[in-house]
Amino acid sequence: MTMEHGEDCCVKVAVHVRPLIGDEKLQGCKDCVAVVPGKPQVQIGSHSFTFDHIYGSTGTPSVAMFDECVAPLVDGLFQGYNATVLAYGQTGSGKTYTMGTACKEGSHIGIIPRAMAALFDKIESLKSQVEFQLRVSFIEILKEEVRDLLDPTVATVGKVENGNGHPKLSVPGKPLVQIREASNGVITLAGSTEVHVSTRKEMTACLEHGSLSRATGSTNMNNQSSRSHAIFTITLEQMRKTDPIMTADGMPIEEMNEDYLCAKLHLVDLAGSERAKRTGSDGLRFKEGVHINRGLLALGNVISALGDEKKRKEGAHVPYRDSKLTRLLQDSLGGNSKTVMIACISPADTNAEETLNTLKYANRARNIQNKPIVNRNPIADEMKRMRQQIEYLQAELVSARGGVASDDVQILRDRISWLEQTNEDLCRELYYIRNRCQNDPYEPEIQKTLNGFTKSDGLKRSLQSTDPFDIPMTDSIRGNPKDIEDEVAKEWEHTMLQDSMGKELNELNRQLEQKEI
Numbered sequence: 026m027t028m029e030h031g032e033d034c035c036v037k038v039a040v041h042v043r044p045l046i047g048d049e050k051l052q053g054c055k056d057c058v059a060v061v062p063g064k065p066q067v068q069i070g071s072h073s074f075t076f077d078h079i080y081g082s083t084g085t086p087s088v089a090m091f092d093e094c095v096a097p098l099v100d101g102l103f104q105g106y107n108a109t110v111l112a113y114g115q116t117g118s119g120k121t122y123t124m125g126t127a128c129k130e131g132s133h134i135g136i137i138p139r140a141m142a143a144l145f146d147k148i149e150s151l152k153s154q155v156e157f158q159l160r161v162s163f164i165e166i167l168k169e170e171v172r173d174l175l176d177p178t179v180a181t182v183g184k185v186e187n188g189n190g191h192p193k194l195s196v197p198g199k200p201l202v203q204i205r206e207a208s209n210g211v212i213t214l215a216g217s218t219e220v221h222v223s224t225r226k227e228m229t230a231c232l233e234h235g236s237l238s239r240a241t242g243s244t245n246m247n248n249q250s251s252r253s254h255a256i257f258t259i260t261l262e263q264m265r266k267t268d269p270i271m272t273a274d275g276m277p278i279e280e281m282n283e284d285y286l287c288a289k290l291h292l293v294d295l296a297g298s299e300r301a302k303r304t305g306s307d308g309l310r311f312k313e314g315v316h317i318n319r320g321l322l323a324l325g326n327v328i329s330a331l332g333d334e335k336k337r338k339e340g341a342h343v344p345y346r347d348s349k350l351t352r353l354l355q356d357s358l359g360g361n362s363k364t365v366m367i368a369c370i371s372p373a374d375t376n377a378e379e380t381l382n383t384l385k386y387a388n389r390a391r392n393i394q395n396k397p398i399v400n401r402n403p404i405a406d407e408m409k410r411m412r413q414q415i416e417y418l419q420a421e422l423v424s425a426r427g428g429v430a431s432d433d434v435q436i437l438r439d440r441i442s443w444l445e446q447t448n449e450d451l452c453r454e455l456y457y458i459r460n461r462c463q464n465d466p467y468e469p470e471i472q473k474t475l476n477g478f479t480k481s482d483g484l485k486r487s488l489q490s491t492d493p494f495d496i497p498m499t500d501s502i503r504g505n506p507k508d509i510e511d512e513v514a515k516e517w518e519h520t521m522l523q524d525s526m527g528k529e530l531n532e533l534n535r536q537l538e539q540k541e542i
């Protein structure tokens with residue numbers, strides 16, 4: 026994916042102060058957090074911090090949080106910008122409540138359900154001009170393992186209160202989800218289920234289904250404590266028709282085009298930082314706590330490295346590889362994403378030390394600079410760049426040779442025009458085939474056949490989206506295997522063609538560079 030508006034933009038940090046809750050009131054805890062009226066400033070003891078927004082307590086009412094912090098990110102998705110919302114805080118401070126990760130019908134509405142509503146409202150208003158495809162994935166990082174919460178081969182066997190945090194039965198030998206970094210630096214998850222959804226109801230079902238599979242357990246600090254970091258990701262693909270550009274006398278300069286954009290929204294509910302003494306954890310809970318704290322420490326180190334202007338200018342190493350969490354959030358922190366961190370805090374005086382730590386952590390995150398970019402078809406962008414380069418070279422040559430354009434450059438120019446046209450056709454066809462796969466009852470068979478091919482992981486994953494709520498196919502409703510094989514072969518041929526076009530472009534680029542010298 027390529028850069029269109031590579032302007033730096035800081036990670037925005039909001040603080041959400043929850044009210045004192047039942048146990049804290051029973052223990053006679055006092056409120057030790059003060060919000061300065063009319064300012065996004067919070068005080069605890071002698072410490073004072075300014076953030077982008079403060080919600081709850083005497084700050085802005087929590088209901089404004091979505092509109093001010095998250096709605097602009099949802100809008101940005103439609104312009105092709107990736108976004109991340111990250112809830113951070115001590116155990117029991119309200120992260121899951123704020124994100125709405127454990128959403129149930131009729132319960133408090135958190136950020137994720139509201140983001141879904143905003144997304145579908147916008148799709149509804151644009152669907153006459155733009156074609157949309159939506160996919161969701163939901164994973165958790167538990168003890169440094171990435172688990173697929175939408176895995177259709179995993180049977181949820183009911184929530185185990187005070188249990189071992191694994192209320193799931195997985196198929197033995199099934200490989201865990203792998204974190205991969207593509208050559209362009211984009212982080213992908215190999216082997217995680219991506220579910221195609223077309224309604225808000227379907228998306229909510231994915232959130233609820235995945236939340237049920239998430240590892241939770243009871244500790245002294247929270248009787249339903251999340252024992253893992255959970256990431257719910259919404260991928261929005263758009264195919265938009267752009268009008269032809271005309272000259273003043275009505276001649277088209279550029280033909281009507283199809284613009285493809287793809288953006289991801291990561292909604293992250295981190296596990297809470299905790300102290301074994303206070304959570305009363307031992308055995309398995311203690312081990313989980315050690316992993317949670319290790320991941321959060323690694324995240325803190327990444328935030329420190331990115332937030333320190335001097336280190337950033339010196340190009341200091343950012344330790345993304347120290348944990349799965351930081352590796353997965355590589356794009357969200359210091360990368361290609363518009364990011365909002367919501368620091369959740371408890372106002373109770375018994376939590377004052379942890380609250381102060383959360384505020385210090387969040388304060389450092391404010392200094393992180395990201396470079397959000399518009400994510401569109403990279404080959405088309407590369408061609409646009411080459412076309413400009415050719416035009417420039419041609420003009421140079423024409424003036425140097427007294428008005429006669431070089432044959433070589435003309436040949437390159439024709440070749441690029443052909444590649445541009447072919448690429449556009451392929452993209453369009455690929456998009457429609459994917460669309461058909463999604464709506465076609467034969468899809469599982471296509472996927473099965475696809476699995477037989479040895480091809481790049483990226484394509485495989487993009488075609489392997491499996492709906493966990495699908496009813497298994499019976500033999501009688503399966504498609505004609507010959508048609509399916511033809512379909513798959515066609516798709517495979519497209520991929521190979523695009524691949525070879527990419528290589529050819531690189532070669533053309535190299536030739537042009539030589540000519541420039």
Ligand SMILES: Nc1ncnc2c1ncn2[C@@H]1O[C@H](COP(=O)(O)OP(=O)(O)OP(=O)(O)O)[C@@H](O)[C@H]1O
Pocket residue numbers: 042043044046081087114115116117118119120121122123247249250251252295296297298369
């Ligand atoms: N803003 C709020 N208003 C009212 N109650 C809240 C609020 N935030 C959190 N709570 C309550 O506080 C308790 C702890 O919240 P929650 O489970 O969201 O914490 P958490 O930070 O996700 O904890 P953990 O890290 O242990 O998973 C819950 O009972 C929740 O209902």
